[in-house]
Amino acid sequence: MEAEKLIEMAIEAREKAYVPYSGFKVGAAVLTKEGKVFTGCNIESASYSPTICAERTAIAKAVSEGYRDIDTIAIVGSLEKLSYPCGVCRQMIREFGEDIKIIVAKNAEEYKEYTIRELLPESFGPEDLENE
Numbered sequence: 001m002e003a004e005k006l007i008e009m010a011i012e013a014r015e016k017a018y019v020p021y022s023g024f025k026v027g028a029a030v031l032t033k034e035g036k037v038f039t040g041c042n043i044e045s046a047s048y049s050p051t052i053c054a055e056r057t058a059i060a061k062a063v064s065e066g067y068r069d070i071d072t073i074a075i076v077g078s079l080e081k082l083s084y085p086c087g088v089c090r091q092m093i094r095e096f097g098e099d100i101k102i103i104v105a106k107n108a109e110e111y112k113e114y115t116i117r118e119l120l121p122e123s124f125g126p127e128d129l130e131n132e
């Protein structure tokens with residue numbers, strides 16, 4: 001699937017964001033290696049800390065449906081400037097592989113592509129928990 005299509009799906013998910021406190025909508029679209037797409041939006045809470053980011057909503061949907069082989073995740077926050085994934089989301093993405101591609105987009109034409117390895121270098125991951 002092309003980056004443009006995945007970004008459009010993230011923009012569509014962004015419209016579903018539940019953001020009564022920040023007003024900051026974010027949408028994400030996870031593409032699995034099988035070619036399936038799971039989208040997500042951010043969901044806030046009156047007690048603030050339960051808030052979940054769009055990226056983790058999309059990952060939770062994919063993993064809970066049995067799809068852990070993540071190829072790419074497209075993220076759209078601000079439409080004016082690129083919005084990068086927060087540290088918590090970077091760690092959660094990294095859980096499923098260091099080569100996962102991250103598309104950070106303002107729209108389907110203006111985006112940058114990274115790997116999670118670039119956005120979270122020298123990371124801690126599942127392999128580090130193996131007993132010596």
Ligand SMILES: O=c1ccn([C@H]2C[C@H](O)[C@@H](CO)O2)c(=O)[nH]1
Pocket residue numbers: 019022024025026041042043044051052053054055084085086089
């Ligand atoms: O990677 C991020 C960073 C922030 N947010 C959301 C959380 C909160 O609802 C709003 C403002 O931080 O943006 C995301 O969805 N993804």
Ligand SMILES: [Zn+2]
Pocket residue numbers: 053054055056085086087088089090
């Ligand atoms: Zn986040």
